[in-house]
Amino acid sequence: MEYRVIGLSDLTVSVVGLGCNNLGRPDTASFEQKGANEVVNAAIEAGVTFFDTADIYGAEYGLSESRLGAAIAGKRDRVIIATKFGHAQFPSPIDGRKGSRDYIRAAVEGSLRRLNTDYIDLYQQHTPDDDTPIEQTIEALDELVREGKVRAIGNSNFSAEQLTEADDAAARLGASAFVSAQNEYNLLARDVELEVLPAVAAARMGFLPFFPLANGLFTGKFTRTERPAESRIARIRPHVAENAPWSAMDAYRAFGEARGISMVTATFGWLLSRQSMTSVIAGATKPEQITQNASAGSGWRPTPAEAQEIEEFFPLVQRRD
Numbered sequence: 388m389e390y391r392v393i394g395l396s397d398l399t400v401s402v403v404g405l406g407c408n409n410l411g412r413p414d415t416a417s418f419e420q421k422g423a424n425e426v427v428n429a430a431i432e433a434g435v436t437f438f439d440t441a442d443i444y445g446a447e448y449g450l451s452e453s454r455l456g457a458a459i460a461g462k463r464d465r466v467i468i469a470t471k472f473g474h475a476q477f478p479s480p481i482d483g484r485k486g487s488r489d490y491i492r493a494a495v496e497g498s499l500r501r502l503n504t505d506y507i508d509l510y511q512q513h514t515p516d517d518d519t520p521i522e523q524t525i526e527a528l529d530e531l532v533r534e535g536k537v538r539a540i541g542n543s544n545f546s547a548e549q550l551t552e553a554d555d556a557a558a559r560l561g562a563s564a565f566v567s568a569q570n571e572y573n574l575l576a577r578d579v580e581l582e583v584l585p586a587v588a589a590a591r592m593g594f595l596p597f598f599p600l601a602n603g604l605f606t607g608k609f610t611r612t613e614r615p616a617e618s619r620i621a622r623i624r625p626h627v628a629e630n631a632p633w634s635a636m637d638a639y640r641a642f643g644e645a646r647g648i649s650m651v652t653a654t655f656g657w658l659l660s661r662q663s664m665t666s667v668i669a670g671a672t673k674p675e676q677i678t679q680n681a682s683a684g685s686g687w688r689p690t691p692a693e694a695q696e697i698e699e700f701f702p703l704v705q706r707r708d
């Protein structure tokens with residue numbers, strides 16, 4: 388396993404992380420604690436040290452954090468935990484504007500309790516809060532860092548402009564700055580290359596790509612005709628496979644076969660060779676998936692020509708929000 392430092396923080400994490408939005412997810416093997424433990428233990432055994440969750444993940448608010456907290460009991464010193472607060476579109480038991488000081492102080496206490504820890508390594512604002520000045524959010528987060536409840540702070544789903552504004556505000560206030568950005572990034576969703584990744588690099592943040600496997604499409608287990616029934620895509624996101632560019636997918640599969648590498652290996656390798664990438668936080672519903680992903684991310688990296696070839700299969704298409 389390779390390890391990298393997140394931005395300007397002192398957090399060193401495995402380049403393959405575990406996205407934990409499957410812990411406590413209904414209709415998966417990782418819904419119950421036993422299944423969640425199996426995935427987390429397999430990750431740790433494979434050298435994974437980075438676990439990314441959020442207060443809203445799981446069948447009910449807080450469930451993924453509780454599952455993760457129980458799974459790492461007795462192993463806290465071996466893992467780096469990232470969680471999130473304040474997603475604008477999800478209900479929360481806490482009242483108030485989600486970027487406000489009061490909201491953040493209440494949210495962090497809940498996350499600490501559920502994660503069964505007295506500190507969070509990376510505390511991320513899940514989405515921007517347009518109704519709260521970023522200065523207030525930064526100052527509230529800085530307070531948590533100074534109190535030792537949080538080691539570093541990050542953002543998620545910010546635009547390039549919002550990232551830069553937050554970074555400038557932290558500098559002006561002499562407060563802790565965001566060390567990471569987390570946005571969707573995969574071969575079918577490359578928009579961040581236009582503005583977000585240059586802003587991330589300018590602010591010397593680390594980048595954590597979410598949906599790195601496009602919900603599992605880039606694991607190689609789907610074809611034009613095959614959709615394994617127990618997968619998330621078959622169960623709740625059939626459009627991902629229905630709308631996939633199958634000619635490009637076939638060419639990409641052939642690219643891997645010609646080099647003796649799986650589609651998962653090519654996908655992790657491509658992501659990890661891009662600028663600012665710190666850890667690829669793919670999710671897993673079964674222990675064998677994270678074992679495979681850990682080994683996929685630990686080896687092959689494309690040459691510049693190979694990366695270009697991959698990108699030509701899946702040209703950058705700017706999506707509308």
Ligand SMILES: NC(=O)c1ccc[n+]([C@@H]2O[C@H](COP(=O)([O-])OP(=O)(O)OC[C@H]3O[C@@H](n4cnc5c(N)ncnc54)[C@H](OP(=O)(O)O)[C@@H]3O)[C@@H](O)[C@H]2O)c1
Nearest residue numbers: 406407408597598599600601602603606618619669670676
């Ligand atoms: N910040 C945000 O707004 C935001 C939004 C979404 C996600 N995230 C974060 O990003 C993480 C990753 O996203 P994600 O898990 O939703 O999507 P993903 O990483 O693109 O896809 C993961 C899914 O692919 C399948 N899979 C993974 N490895 C596999 C393997 N080796 N073989 C076969 N199947 C495999 C599993 O689903 P099945 O077994 O069901 O097929 C797994 O749940 C999340 O856990 C979360 O931490 C953040």
